Amino acid sequence: MTFPGGRRALATVATLLVLVVGGLIWALWPGDEPVRGRDLTIPVLDGPADDQRVTLDATFFPPASGGRAPAVLLAHGFGGSKDSMRAQAARLAAQGYAVLTWSARGFGRSTGQIALNSPDYEVKDVRRLVDWLAARPEVRLDGPGDPRVGIAGGSYGGAIALMAAAYDRRIDAIVPQITWYDLADALFPDATGRGPAEGVFKKMWAGIFFSAGADRLAPDGGADASALAALTGAGRAGTAAVPTADQVRCGRFLPSICDMYQTVAETGRPTQAAVDMLRRSSPVSVPGRIRIPTLLIQGQHDSLFPLSQADANARAIAATGAPVEVAWYDGGHDGGDAEPDWAADRTTGWFDHWLKGSAAGGDGAPFTVSRDGGRDPGTRRTVLVHATSAAYPGLGGVRQTRVELAGPEQPVANPPGGSPASVSSVPGFGGLLGGAGGGSVSVALDMPGQFAAFESAALAAPVQVTGSPTVRIRVYGTGEATLFAKLYDTGGALPVLPSSLVAPLRVTATESGTPVTVTLPAVDRRFDAGHRFRLVVSTTDMGYATPAAPAVYRIGLDSPELTVPSDPALTTPATGPAWWTWVLPLVAVVVAAVLLLTGRAPRTAGRTDDDLADVPLVIRDLGKRYRNGEKAVDGLSFRVERGQVLGLLGPNGAGKTTTMRMLMGLIHPDEGEIRIFGTRVVPGAPVLSRLGSFVEGPGFLPHLTGRANLDLYWRATGRPAEDARMEEALEIAGLGAALDRAVRTYSQGMRQRLAIAQAMLGLPDLLVLDEPTNGLDPPQIAEMRRVLKAYAERGRTVIVSSHLLGEVEQTCSHVVVMHRGRLVSAGPVGDLLGATTHVNGSGPRLEDVFLDLIGESR
């Protein structure tokens, strides 16, 4: 006879589990079927005379929305192919764009040679692709032959977006990422602003760049513009087939470009022809001709195309009046997080606004900077936040802070052969090291004797750098010095070179000292309070070509002032407490209140029937069903008067215990009512305080002594201690010294007696005992009978349940017989016995009486 108590709890847990699993499935369920692209080849004519036939390998993704949609051209990075763009293309197509990706000439399965986004070659190819789009029925047109089209791409693909925008008026919006403004300046930078002709050759990046295009035997290119993949790919090249001498020399580069590179890389100095050629492939050559909405996404971890390249693009395009937004994200050619989702969302937002004309374009802002946003509280991993500002301030910042640097004039040596060289970043390996991401780890290393250092005092307050700091130094000595300036953040556990960037410069040293203004690399970083700025000027850097001749110069500060730009308007949108922070608890409190208020069982609380106020117990039509619908008690009615010792008799499962539990208010009757002294019994009804009970075994705290159990029980009733009649009860228990032992050491009989004593505490007017003599030995049983009779004689009432007829006969004055939940017989014990036939002539056998009664009920 168990109502499985844990079932509801189990249901709760199961519900929670279902919710959790459901949430998981909802979150992880694959989205819509990705849009399938159609592979095709597009033949184009290009070259200076439009006479060179090239076949472009392309994939067209029709818009998932159907109808005529704006088109987007997705351009891949250097060393990649159209396959690098497949995922992004499918995503854009699903968002309602007609997307065309293609392998640029010289890459993937496209024919032709690499011309570095030359207006004569790659740009013409893109114009033909726009023509092709204009003929598609899926593409929305602005006019005849003029499709609504945008271009997006990174690095090499970003440059073609800019160049195509300059040469083809039909292009409506572009999103160039991590790309160049002036390829000559990117490969021959000079931090004194004298231009690429005097620049320092970025030899490692240039070599990687060139070898990626030389990888003529990897038909699909690398995964992206990943220089590392290209490097390893190049290593594989020789195993497949033996290439020709020209192939190994120039790969798929146009011979003129190949020759230019060979000359420049050998000397480490740019020729004017080389600068001109590189600039023809750069937006710098088309001033004022890019006049369409442009979103420039540049990487903070990019020693190839640093933020200054995007800055130049932004200024050039904004000068035409076209809308420009700039984002410095946590990516670039040196690694970082790359934020693929965020970049894709910004790109879509840009096109949604400028191609589809929708009002809001994502979380766009004229200037966005990805910053370290602390740690995710769940995973404790670094998260990025996006600080935004309403205007792009440029690298000079909105506000300039001056920081005093100090340090004596210091000699520095250029080692013969330029080796060993200082290390700032390792081109192509940034992604591998992954250190650039957090900004807190850097591989920067300076060689003793090769650098001069100037340090600020410990900062009293944090200083935010957003842009390019500048400083004036003096270089003493003779001849032309190649130097590298970098700004460390020291004071933390290790010095950090922000974004691992250096500013190379070439200076003609003089004995009186040549003053130069050095523009340091553009970064976004907060120098914390207690930290210091540390300017280091070194003679070598692994990534750059440096002179082989040994030399010694002296470096000093021309002015102690370091000018640090910042943009106070650049703020992380106040996330504040999310709306649910306030709403959820309020809703929960309301829900809790509703749960509690509606949870009150509608029952007429113990109203007293005065007529019955002196009747210890009246049960009327009592019924209780088990969960399975079977009736445990069915239509039970009887009445107990004062002074009676009533025996509740019935076999196991007759419903005696269930009745007693209802009597105690432990379980709710399904029908009928129980009145104790006229008051209807409900759970916790105060009238229960006049009831003493012992039902279904004792219930004690096993770790406490018998005395403490009784004492605490009485204190739990909240009634005055003197009403307990503790001594009388303890006498009945008869436990002696055992009373002060923990209950867990008691025998079954001892617990039984203690429980009966507990039921008698306070001498209740109605005493209910369930099988009180179970586990008692014969003398104790006899004693118990005496006690119960004496108890009733004092005007109180006792109800004893039993399945032992003999016991009922000897103890009780009245008897109620139950069977299968129903009342079989009720009345004085004598009546019950008298009504039965004598079988053996030795008085009525109770067993027979009982069997007779049960038989009647059948």
Added chain:
Amino acid sequence: MSPADTVTASAPGYAPGRTLPLRVEFVRQFRRRRTIVMFGLLLALPWVLVVAFQFGPASNGPGGGLRLSDLATQGGLNFAAFALSVSASFLLVVAVALFCGDTVASEASWSSLRYLLAAPVPRDRLLRQKLVVALAYSAAAVTVLPLMALLAGTLAFGWHDIRVPGTGEVIPAADVLPKFAVVIGYALVSQLVVAALAFLLSVGTDSPLGAVGGAVGLVIVSSILQAVEALGSLREFLPTFWNTAWLDALAPRPDYSGMVKGVAISVTYSAILVALAFRRFRRKDVVS
């Protein structure tokens, strides 16, 4: 006084509002072996850690790692933060689940619940008193560990300013003490969900271990789920997601937004779970 004279509905001296006083419930729970063992464990753990740090190989010199565990020997405050961080995710969860999950279920398993209810202690009052006492024991458990760690750490490693993990910055001890109170307070609130869940399960079952295990199990499931980044911001609504947000309070620039969210989530879950427990217990047929 003869019984015939009593016409009042209840026995003389009985008042529902006086039943099961808190003091009685405290005494009933206090002498239990599991209470004493749990507190003994919580009080001993800091000393065990101290000994472990004393005898373990001295791994980090100055400028060594900057993780919380590397900085534990920097001083009493650092040590207390470390002790809290290693115990908050499991030991304290178990302690809280034990005190709150055991309270009603163990009475049911001893069968003493029915005698309390027949005393009668009204059901709402019984739950209320038990919840208050269980929460008090839980609060004591969550408080006693960092305080003992503070004492043990101070005696073993001295009273120094706190060094912040990650950046290694130093915050004066005097500034950190009030923050430390915030941390302990937050740890208390964040364990409310565990307490409320264990309490709900306790009301629904006769098996104390089932209630404790159920609550701990749900915490484990929630911790596993919060590592699934594919769930995105959905994870913010997991009951354990913000449990470590108190680390933000010890940062040089304390950020309380995570803690505020954590409190909101904790209060939300626990309010509903506790209400469910009361609702369920009112209607329940007590058959144990």
